Amino acid sequence: MTTNNNSSNKLVVPEAKAALNQMKLEIANELGLSNYENIDKGNLTARQNGYVGGYMTKNLVKMAQENMGRTGR
Numbered sequence: 728m729t730t731n732n733n734s735s736n737k738l739v740v741p742e743a744k745a746a747l748n749q750m751k752l753e754i755a756n757e758l759g760l761s762n763y764e765n766i767d768k769g770n771l772t773a774r775q776n777g778y779v780g781g782y783m784t785k786n787l788v789k790m791a792q793e794n795m796g797r798t799g800r
Contacts, residue, residue: 751783760775
């Protein structure tokens with residue numbers, strides 16, 4: 728499988744990449760996908776991969792809402 732690095736998803740804060748990758752690994756582990764970093768994602772179902780991304784999005788939205796609550800916006 729060839730990795731396509733022409734993604735249109737650019738990080739607004741490139742320094743956040745490590746934290747996002749760590750979050751992805753933690754969520755995958757919580758979902759029972761141990762060793763997710765080394766798994767060929769092409770061998771996982773769309774549902775399994777979707778759960779990881781979905782939970783990441785859910786957590787990021789929660790973090791943003793909490794941050795907005797602290798800043799009084």
